[in-house]
Amino acid sequence: MIAERALTAVMRRLSRRYIAHEPTDMDMLPGPAHSKRYLLYAHVPFCERLCTYCSFNRFLYREDLARSYFLSLREEMRMVASLGYDFGALYVGGGTPTILLDELTQTIDLANELFDIGEVSAETSPNHLTPEVVERLGGRVQRMSVGVQSFDDRLLRVMDRYEKYGNGQSLFEAIAGAQGMFPSLNVDMIFNFPSQTERMLLADIDLLKQTGCNQTTFYPLMAGPNAARALADTVGRIDFTREGEYYGIIDEALSDAFEPASAWTFSKEKGGMIDEYIVDYDEYIGIGSGALSFVGGRVYGNTFSLQEYSEAILSGRMGLATAGQPYERRALMRYRFVTDLFGLRMDKRKFERDFGEPVERALRIETAFMRAAGGFDRDDDTEFTLTQTGRYLLVVMMREMLSGSNELRDEARAALSPEERMLLLDGIDASEPAAAPVVA
Numbered sequence: 001m002i003a004e005r006a007l008t009a010v011m012r013r014l015s016r017r018y019i020a021h022e023p024t025d026m027d028m029l030p031g032p033a034h035s036k037r038y039l040l041y042a043h044v045p046f047c048e049r050l051c052t053y054c055s056f057n058r059f060l061y062r063e064d065l066a067r068s069y070f071l072s073l074r075e076e077m078r079m080v081a082s083l084g085y086d087f088g089a090l091y092v093g094g095g096t097p098t099i100l101l102d103e104l105t106q107t108i109d110l111a112n113e114l115f116d117i118g119e120v121s122a123e124t125s126p127n128h129l130t131p132e133v134v135e136r137l138g139g140r141v142q143r144m145s146v147g148v149q150s151f152d153d154r155l156l157r158v159m160d161r162y163e164k165y166g167n168g169q170s171l172f173e174a175i176a177g178a179q180g181m182f183p184s185l186n187v188d189m190i191f192n193f194p195s196q197t198e199r200m201l202l203a204d205i206d207l208l209k210q211t212g213c214n215q216t217t218f219y220p221l222m223a224g225p226n227a228a229r230a231l232a233d234t235v236g237r238i239d240f241t242r243e244g245e246y247y248g249i250i251d252e253a254l255s256d257a258f259e260p261a262s263a264w265t266f267s268k269e270k271g272g273m274i275d276e277y278i279v280d281y282d283e284y285i286g287i288g289s290g291a292l293s294f295v296g297g298r299v300y301g302n303t304f305s306l307q308e309y310s311e312a313i314l315s316g317r318m319g320l321a322t323a324g325q326p327y328e329r330r331a332l333m334r335y336r337f338v339t340d341l342f343g344l345r346m347d348k349r350k351f352e353r354d355f356g357e358p359v360e361r362a363l364r365i366e367t368a369f370m371r372a373a374g375g376f377d378r379d380d381d382t383e384f385t386l387t388q389t390g391r392y393l394l395v396v397m398m399r400e401m402l403s404g405s406n407e408l409r410d411e412a413r414a415a416l417s418p419e420e421r422m423l424l425l426d427g428i429d430a431s432e433p434a435a436a437p438v439v440a
């Protein structure tokens, strides 16, 4: 699709420009603006096994490191509270937040003490969906998101998930067995993996529906340039030309049971909860190593080094390491356009109230592009909604925004100390004996 290729190029350029690149010596984030709604994101960067495709900030799990990390995370949360922030929701992402259950519950409890949190979301891996996890998190987490990626044993092996997280059958049983244990259970899947065929994709969708889960997110395989090269050398090149076709297959195959809840999330309940916090909140604060914040129209990044993070917190500073250029007015309008449409609907009157001009005039090229590509379904005086093509174009935009963050992560990882880089090595099981501690 020509529109997809044009959009990929534009989004790549834009996301590079605004992502937090410049080093900063700021000790603290700026304080809150009272008119804005904020979400708190807490990052837990430890996993028992490192999946081949994953570009998120994650290290191989070591209990000593993880315990000391959780202490720092809670300290940084207190710093954010002292700046005067309040949050309607907490999202604990990873890595694998459930890797140390007692630390996770203390962290959620502290957030509830400090802020008026209405809703907690957390991510987990299928091997953690145990009765103990469910019992401890049942009343604390409203929305649990579990990474399955695929039920296909061949793909799971290529992703290096088969040994640690289970084969297709055990994944199916884990998900089916966890139904009803959280108000919302989302299953993360990945599509357009190099060796994935249409048949594998259809089989995955079929099994997913049989698990009874009430929400699913289908991520297109994303990679910054380094990760894309590494994937090309191991599992093959990512073929973006078939991505739109696969999206169409997913959309149609899910349509008898699910409704789109965002461009890549499908839910059984209309308006079901979604994890895309950028849709529901004006801005967000990220705490933890490698977490990004978007505040006052600017992106800030915390250090990717566990050592530096721990040192910053011990000396009373937040973990800040980088800052992006402030979004100018036009970039803020574009950000609103993308985030609202990613959530499937844009309120034109609200846009005009907030920016002082109609969206069609303010973003002439963007709206004309979406119209020409057949992306809008409703396009009247009050709102834009999306066709399937429109939703796919939003997937492309979000894929490129997130791939831009992956690039930042690749660069940050290259700057880690040799000891910390050891924790990024694939193929080492965390249950193997640990080397000497890297962070005190």
Ligand SMILES: C[S@@+](CC[C@H](N)C(=O)[O-])C[C@H]1O[C@@H](n2cnc3c(N)ncnc32)[C@H](O)[C@@H]1O
Binding pocket: 047, 053, 054, 055, 056, 093, 094, 095, 096, 123, 124, 125, 145, 146, 147, 148, 149, 188, 189, 190, 219, 220, 221, 222, 223
């Ligand atoms: C960062 S993980 C954290 C949760 C948990 N560790 C897991 O594996 O599900 C959240 C989800 O991001 C998605 N993901 C990770 N790397 C990805 C990539 N390179 N492309 C597309 N999706 C990816 C996977 O679906 C994964 O489940």
Ligand code: SF4
Binding pocket: 046, 047, 049, 050, 051, 054, 055, 056, 058, 094, 095, 096, 125, 147
């Ligand atoms: S379990 Fe795999 S996909 Fe999830 S964060 Fe860890 S490395 Fe990434």
